[in-house]
Every structure is written in C-alpha cells, then in structure tokens.
Amino acid sequence: MYQSDELDVWNLTPGVTATTGAQTVFNVVGRVKKVEEIAMLSYRLNDGPLRQVFVNPKRGRTGRLHRFGDFNIDTIMLDELHAENRLVLRLERLNGSDTEHEISFATQPFPTGDPSFQLKLAGTERPEELGQIVDGKWHVNRDEAGEPCLEVLLEDAGYDRIILFGHRDWTTNYEITARISVPEWTGAVHLAGLLFKWQPHLQGDGTHLPTEWSTGLAYYASNTAGLRIHYGVDMRTPNEQDHVLAEAPLSRWRRWTWAVQYGARKHKRFGRERVPFIKLPRAQMLPGVQYRFRMLVTPQRHVLTVWRANRPEPAPQLVVSEPTECLPDGPVGIVFYHSAGRIYEFDVAPA
Secondary structure: OEEEEEEEEEOOOOOEEEOOOOOOOOEEEEOOHHHEEEEEEEEOOOOOOEEEEOOOOOOOEEEOOOOOOOOEEEEOOOOOOOOEEEEEHHHHHHOOOEEEEEEEEEEEOOOOOOEEEEEEOOOOOHHHHOOOEEOOOEEEEEOOOOEEEEEHHHHHOOOOOOEEEEOOOOOOOEEEEEEEEEOOOOOOOOEEEEEEEEOOOOOOOOOOOOOEEEEEEEEEOOOOOOHHHEEEEOOOOOOOOOOEEEEEEHHHHHHHHHHHHOOOOOOEEEEOOOOOOOOOOOOOOOOOOOEEEEEEEOOOEEEEEEEEOOOOOOOOOOEOOOOOOOOOOOOOOEEEOOEEEEEEEEEEEOO
C-alpha cells in the first residue's frame, strides 16, 4: 500500500509487483484524505495523458465507493501496462495549489492455459501480489490464532469487496475449493462466496463509476434461500438477465429466524452503524466460523458444497445438470458484501 498525508492507494506499493491478467481493466483503489479541500484527482500512467478520477463526494456510499473520499480508477486497460510502470496521482486543491504522488510498480500476469491456481500466503506481504483487486481494501494478515489469511478488516467492510485469481481466458472444466470466514456481518443483507467467469464492470470516464457487473456466483446470501448458484449478466438490479440456477438453505432453522427478524426490512443495517431491537441477525453462515466452499464448473454439471471446516464434507447442497453457462469465460475470485472477510485457502484445479 502507498500511504501519505494526502491519499492512500490500497493495491499498489512502490517497488512491488502487482498481479494482472484476470480482467482487461486494471483497477487502482484508494482514498483521498481531506477531500473537501480537493477540486480534482487525476492520474498519468507512464507517458499517457492526464485523466480524471471519480472520487466519492458524499459522507456515505456512492455506488461502489463506500466512504467519503474513496476512489477507484477504472480507465486503465491491460494493454497500457508495461513490465515496469510509473503512476502519477495529481491532487488539485480548491485554493489553486496542487501536489503529485508517484508510484513505480512492476506487473506480472496470471499464466494462461488450463485453470490451475493455489493461493500462497507464506512469504507474501502485499495483497496485489496474490490476486487482482477490483474493489475494497485488502490486507495480508494473521488471525487471532496466528494463521495467515487474506483479509478485509471490519472497518473496511461495505459494498462488494472483490479479489480475482486466474486468467480471463479460463472457460470451464475446473473445480474451486476455498476456506474462508466472516468475522462479522455489517448489514442485514450480506453475502460471501465464490465468483467464476467474472467480467469487468462497465467502464466510466473518470466522472462516474458504473456498477453494472456480469459474473457467475456460488455463494451464501442472507436475502436468498441461503446458498445459490447464480449468473448475472449486465446486472444492477434483478431482472430478466438474472439467472438463478439453484438455491437451498445452508441452515433451515437460521433461514426461518432471519426471515422473522428481518424479512420486512431487508435493507436495515445493524451492528456499529445502527442497532435494532435484536443486535445480530440469525445468519445461516455463522460469524467467526471457518467454512469450506467447493464448486465444480463443467458444461455437464455445476455443483456447490458448503460446510464448516472442522466437520466432514457433506453431500452437495446444489447440483445443476446441463447448466446454462451464461458467460463464456473469465477468472475466479472471492466476494464479501457488508462483511469483514478472511481467505485462508483458495485452489483451482482442472476437473
């Protein structure tokens, strides 16, 4: 991470190699401090032109940007990057002064070929070395027991926190296995799980940050039956391009208690932001508990199994025969929505 008194860049560190190739867009995420004093944030990559960056102007969420001063550069294309790069961020103040911040970084693409990946946390200190970050502030940390993990901290929770692994040309015939946990949910509507066949968000021009997305998901979500295999194409809200292939409870009892508690007010927040009459929802995926996810992606079957990591693997909860694969290709990844999150293991192998 690059840190200064004026701004932080969460997924670039001077002299550190950043992973690329998961998508055609290379996002740069961070936060401007004292944003009320700033007229404009812009950047120049290598010898390219100066381009504007959209910064959240509100003291609250604006689309994908959860807090005041957050930014996400979504106008850098993969073919603009070199093996060695120089990014200059320019802050223009309302008083007419300006300053520049320079970050030199290398890039290393995910290898092409058959889907194969293993998350290797040992000896790594920066999240951008492990995967391609799309949204959010990620850390390489250790949990309370001292086990290494790739983490979204509680104070950084919010809208989709996404990190990608693998190459954008992966098509099908692979299996994903992951071990993750959610230390705490931060919204009554929340989700966590796997992404596959991810496509980049629609691009902006520096004056706005589109939220439209396309991806396959194998995940737990509080406002569904529980577990779900799902394709979304050009999604902002559920519509005819929202393809739910299968869903089933992870815990029937907890599904019922959540519906009783939050069914009529699914978007109410809780915890540190606003406390309702019962502090915690009856989430089917328990906070502080490690879960294993196993997802098979083939043209013949999509299969999802989710279970507590300290228990034997059960029969799959979701099995879809002859699935409609709504997207042709794309990398895999993890998404946490309105939650802190930890990734301990993430592996991909040919089916």
